[in-house]
Amino acid sequence: MMGVMQSEDTPTSSxxxxxxxxxxxxxxRPRCDGTPVAPRTATAPDPxxxxxxxxxxxxxxDPAPAARRWTVRLMIIGIVLAALNLRPAITSLGALLExxxxxxxxxxxxxxxxxxxxxxCFAVFGIMAPRLARRFGPAAVVCAGMAAVALGVAIRPFLxxxxxxxxxxxxxxxxxxxxxxxxxxxxxRWFPDRVGSMTGLYSMALSLGTAGAAAxxxxxxxxxxxxxxTGLALWGALAVAAVVPWLPLVRERGRTGEPRxxxxxxxxxxxxxxxxTRSRTAWALAxxxxxxxxxxxxxxxxMPQIFRDAGVPAGTAGLLLAVTMAMGVPLAFVIPRIATRxxxxxxxxxxxxxxxLAGYAGLxxxxxSGAWAWxxxxxIANCAFPLALTMVGMRAGTxxxxxxxxxxxxxxxxxxxxxxxxxxxxxYQHSGGWGLPIALMAGLMIPQITMGVxxxxxxxxxxxxxxxxx
Numbered sequence: 368m369m370g371v372m373q374s375e376d377t378p379t380s381s382x383x384x385x386x387x388x389x390x391x392x393x394x395x396r397p398r399c400d401g402t403p404v405a406p407r408t409a410t411a412p413d414p415x416x417x418x419x420x421x422x423x424x425x426x427x428x429d430p431a432p433a434a435r436r437w438t439v440r441l442m443i444i445g446i447v448l449a450a451l452n453l454r455p456a457i458t459s460l461g462a463l464l465e466x467x468x469x470x471x472x473x474x475x476x477x478x479x480x481x482x483x484x485x486x487x488c489f490a491v492f493g494i495m496a497p498r499l500a501r502r503f504g505p506a507a508v509v510c511a512g513m514a515a516v517a518l519g520v521a522i523r524p525f526l527x528x529x530x531x532x533x534x535x536x537x538x539x540x541x542x543x544x545x546x547x548x549x550x551x552x553x554x555x556r557w558f559p560d561r562v563g564s565m566t567g568l569y570s571m572a573l574s575l576g577t578a579g580a581a582a583x584x585x586x587x588x589x590x591x592x593x594x595x596x597t598g599l600a601l602w603g604a605l606a607v608a609a610v611v612p613w614l615p616l617v618r619e620r621g622r623t624g625e626p627r628x629x630x631x632x633x634x635x636x637x638x639x640x641x642x643x644t645r646s647r648t649a650w651a652l653a654x655x656x657x658x659x660x661x662x663x664x665x666x667x668x669x670m671p672q673i674f675r676d677a678g679v680p681a682g683t684a685g686l687l688l689a690v691t692m693a694m695g696v697p698l699a700f701v702i703p704r705i706a707t708r709x710x711x712x713x714x715x716x717x718x719x720x721x722x723x724l725a726g727y728a729g730l731x732x733x734x735x736s737g738a739w740a741w742x743x744x745x746x747i748a749n750c751a752f753p754l755a756l757t758m759v760g761m762r763a764g765t766x767x768x769x770x771x772x773x774x775x776x777x778x779x780x781x782x783x784x785x786x787x788x789x790x791x792x793x794x795y796q797h798s799g800g801w802g803l804p805i806a807l808m809a810g811l812m813i814p815q816i817t818m819g820v821x822x823x824x825x826x827x828x829x830x831x832x833x834x835x836x837x
Contacts (some may be wrong), residue, residue, distance in 0.1 A: 515542030521603030563707030657783030694746025716819030
């Protein structure tokens with residue numbers, strides 16, 4: 368993927384008595400009339416001795432390949448650190464929600480609405496990402512997004528009231544939203560022949576950040592004196608660390624040092640007037656993304672309560688949720704790699720969906736006795752997220768197409784996911800049990816499988832729209 372680019376200067380030679388000699392040059396030398404000659408590529412005779420074969424710069428002395436390798440490694444570090452910061456602002460708040468509510472004097476209803484703020488911000492602010500990326504470059508926008516996350520998370524506990532807390536949270540979520548949209552774009556641009564493995568690495572880091580923040584926020588808060596303000600603000604330090612590797616990448620504006628394939632993909636023109644809303648594949652992917660996000664937010668928000676109402680101790684219920692989230696760490700790396708090797712991702716969608724249906728059936732029939740099995744199955748089902756990200760990169764053939772598809776699928780999908788957690792709460796409150804909410808969860812899995820199978824077909828939005836015009 369990252370082969371050394373050879374110099375393409377035309378070699379020059381002199382001929383004497385039918386023979387050819389090559390004179391390697393390393394610097395500028397004057398012509399006979401005194402005008403300078405540009406540096407030439409070193410040459411060597413071919414085995415037949417009849418023509419010159421350009422050898423290009425010596426890779427042992429040429430600094431460009433080393434610079435490119437360094438830049439690519441820095442990009443990988445930046446992607447991983449950014450992915451680690453895409454969920455702690457949310458899951459750390461969930462771990463301390465009761466303490467935050469009491470400390471800020473929030474009503475129960477307002478605190479409950481906080482669970483729907485993240486997908487709303489993701490949908491609203493994610494729409495801005497393509498325009499910002501065209502104006503400033505994807506790397507610059509992600510860098511600014513990480514800075515917004517760092518600032519928002521660090522200051523929100525200390526602004527003194529509910530309005531300030533919500534405003535700072537919105538700032539952090541804005542940074543997360545634009546980074547959400549542009550991560551598949553950056554992977555497609557920099558690693559066009561490793562979309563599966565890089566999406567897997569990114570998704571694995573995202574899952575690790577999600578599960579890690581949920582698991583360690585409370586212990587860290589207790590270790591630092593028990594203040595919820597400190598416990599929330601400390602995650603700003605991780606976001607600050609994520610800003611650092613993006614700074615030199617911003618200076619290069621995503622061009623200098625990129626691998627040849629990345630520059631080719633970035634330079635490839637998008638079809639004129641690519642109207643993503645006219646693509647059936649784009650709508651199917653948006654539906655799949657939204658339904659898997661709905662299932663994930665319902666799981667994060669309500670699964671511990673389901674187990675507790677079934678008689679599972681509170682500590683064990685929290686551990687079960689951690690197990691569900693932790694399943695995404697290894698599987699988020701494996702599933703995208705498998706997906707990119709298949710012409711149709713529908714079979715993976717179906718397997719994940721069946722695991723979800725089995726997990727919901729278990730929650731309904733025997734929530735306590737089979738709790739660990741249901742947690743594992745739902746953890747597998749939640750890995751539809753990295754699959755959806757992988758399909759964003761696969762269903763568009765150009766860099767511009769990936770930007771538009773990613774923004775559309777994620778923004779529309781997160782809008783679709785907003786009512787789910789609230790509806791589950793309403794059904795639970797009015798029915799007095801978990802039968803109807805679980806039935807809703809299982810029912811939503813059917814259209815999720817359908818949309819995923821449609822989105823997984825071997826085609827791109829560009830070719831689909833071109834065929835429609837023809």
